[in-house]
Amino acid sequence: MYVAVKGGERAIENAHRLLANARRGDQNVAEVTLDQISEQLGLAVDRVMSEGSLYDRELAALAIKQARGDLIEAIFLVRAFRATLPRFGASEPVDTGAMRVQRRVSSTFKDIPGGQILGPTFDYTHRLLDPALAEGFMPEVPATAEAATAPTPRVTDILGRAGLIESSPRSEDGASVGDLTREPLNFPAARDLRLQNLARGDEGFLLAMGYSTQRGYGRNHPFAGEIRFGEVEVEFFAEDAGFAVPLGSIELTECQMVNQFKGSATEAPCFTRGYGLAFGQSERKTMSMALVDRALRARELGEEATAPAQDEEFVMSHSDNVQATGFVEHLKLPHYVDFQSELGLLRKLRQEFAKANAPHTMKEAAE
């Protein structure tokens, strides 16, 4: 039974006022602007867009500011915002092969068409704190070189042409695409739903799950076939215009993981693959996602599924940090009545215990 308890309104109101002040911090320090967050904390914005499942840099920056830099709180704010807008429909699937690449590396082939392009990366930095960044740092103008006009085909497409890797699963034109924001999740879940779940899943959770496969809990022998980051064009079929209209471009990171073979009496052995895709520059996220995507294909590939990362119900039910934080953090809300009944039960149990042990204790005392 729930008992309504009133009270605490003024305390709540004042707590929120105090929060607004704590968020602002020392008012002698300049206020951070959304542009500053978007431009200078860009990877935090990328993460909030990915896991908030909403591509809008300005809103993600606002959410980060409002959440005082707590990214899971910011993701929560963005998810709540998306529920306030109508959905016009779904875009045409983006073509990552036509990406204007800003970074593109492969750990499987040194000489890939289009080359290894490092782009803006933390790789090969020494991870030493740089005091020069503390204030007034002006970076050098970026170096330039003549850009090649040659295309940068996906590494998996090159392997695919030689039949060395399995091809991506196709679907019929016009087949419906699963959407876990519209229909409740059922298991077993198809690959489209699994990828949607992983794309908005918590980076830390996916990192740990991916790492667990490398440490032997569902090992799948991965190579980073290719990681690419850059800009892709988005088109949307507009009913009113009667054709697919360009909406502009978004930044994406894609990871193609190449894994050990499958084959059968009728099919020649070939590499298998796992796939990762996320908004912005989200390399750790897409690599982890690709590892977990591959692990979750255990059943389909006839592998023994014994590890947590291969258990789709386990992975998909715990990957969402908004759901997870909601359930964990609800424990701090008032549970007074629940607790009273537990307390009543415990007192009764203790009385029974005391009664059962009473003669024994008296005898001991007499001796």
Add this chain to the structure above:
Amino acid sequence: MDAVTQNNNQQAQRKAAMAVLAHAEASEIAARLRTLALPGHQDLREPENGLVMLRGRVGGDGAPFNLGEATVSRAAVRLASGEVGFGYTLGRNSEKARLIALCDALVQSRDFSASIERDVIAPLRERLMIRRKQAAAETAATKVDFYTMVRGEG
């Protein structure tokens, strides 16, 4: 030229214009449009913000899946001469959607299609290409040149 081909040509032209406009700032489009003597026009549909579910493909080239949503603004504008234009853009800038819709209507208008291309789309396209070329050049400078150490066995 038959009607179907003509229609396809115009559609390609509209799409090409939209592809440029979607990448421009609302203020840039507005500034360019101010150089033209615009015909009378009205909102056919008030600008509206909403969401579009962005889709990727499994493995980059396979079956589609839902990646996550994006904010989108859209509008429709009608010229006094009857042409109807549609404006769609990522983000929540309704003024930009309206300006794109206006441009789309002008692209379809016999009297304005040449001047809108010359005075609005072409200069914006040029700026976009300069930005992309600069970004591509900066990216190209980070391309790895491998060289092989020659072993001393001759």
